[in-house]
Amino acid sequence: MSELMSALLTGAIALAVVFHLAWLARASRNKAKAALAAEEASIHAVIPDAIDVSDGTAGVATWAGSWNGERAQVRTIVDTLATRKLPARWLSVSITEPVAVPGIFDMMMRPGSPTTFSNFDHLEHTLPKATDLPAEAVLRTDRRGVAFPQDVIAAHAGVFAEGRAKELLITPKGVRIVWLLAQADRARYGVFRQAAFGDARLDPALLEELLAAASSIRHAINQRERQAA
Template sequence: MSDVISALLAGAIVLALVLHFAWQARRSRDRASAALAADEAGIRAVVADADNVSDGTAGVITWEGSWNGQRVQVRTIVDTLATRKLPARWLSVSITEKVSVTAIFDMMMRPGSPTTFSNFDHLQHTLPKAPGFPAEAVLRTDRRGTRFPQSIIAGHMEPFSEGRAKELLITPNGVRIVWLLAEAERARYGVFRQAAFGDTRIDSALIERLLVSLSDLRDAINRSERQAA
């Protein structure tokens, strides 16, 4: 009888664990769905026609739409590269319209390790900095000898004054700013190796601010090129 009772107890414990893990998984999915809905609401408050065009890449969610007559992209990226002390969640905001430059201009703040959101490490040519750029910034391009309107670009550094903006990318096809939304909770990551970012959500005011900054920069570059021509 004792063997039967022991077997029943063991079975009950296993069933309880299975149900518990199933409940945790369902709760995690529900929380993820709620977080995604909240992020979409924040984005659509600024980009009303934003559409989720994510391609299934792990940790990356992408929305595209239009803002003030310009095509834009908003993307979140979870960076869990082993070279980072803590995983990070990045916000990438882009205007995907033509810019009057002939090569890539990439400004990275404190480029100490590779990232999952940028090709900065693959750009071979470092540019000298004009006055007005942050001391921690490094400038690179893909084409040696290319001239950029650095004095104009340096006049649009306001988003980089708080220490959370990581990258400014300018290409012939658009402009982009990458912003640090959050770093993973240290205790949870240290014990469970889980990249949890608490209740961090996408702020519509931040998206608006970054889009305005990018639009002003793009307009200034294009205007200067038209005047030079």
């Protein structure tokens, strides 16, 4: 083969590789757009007035609106911290209305490594735990010596009987529940270091369930406080 033919063949191969990579990138963008559109449709099915209020943080999408007359926020978070065995995709659901609590109450299930969605590791005080809360839970607060109505919280935290519920955060400004949507495909992450979550989608029924749980916790705490007053 002449040097000219060899050069032409090398150039053709390089051009084919460039076109293939461009096609893969375009296909990936189209797939991401379709997934985002499906996710927005799921959120609007439950929170019709939800608007995208994301701040541009990589891997984080945030919507805000109203649910049953209460302000609500929905956030999806891709957690790729090196301390995790596999990247995870979390769903954070919040009712952002006042709660009658004296500080931060943070219940984390099976805390073992830092997370990108919580300040649990920065809370200084561990709370004694009521026996009717999950055995795998650890409770922390920002204030020493405060008491929270753990019996009320436990009575309305049934979603934490399922293994995918990760965190319950209660502050004077609202209630948040964090749920594990999916973990990255082990084989693909092990070979390509890509956080691919397959066909995991945001189910409107799950979103409704978590909003209802957060709302019921808030209302139960506020009702207890009114009765005590």
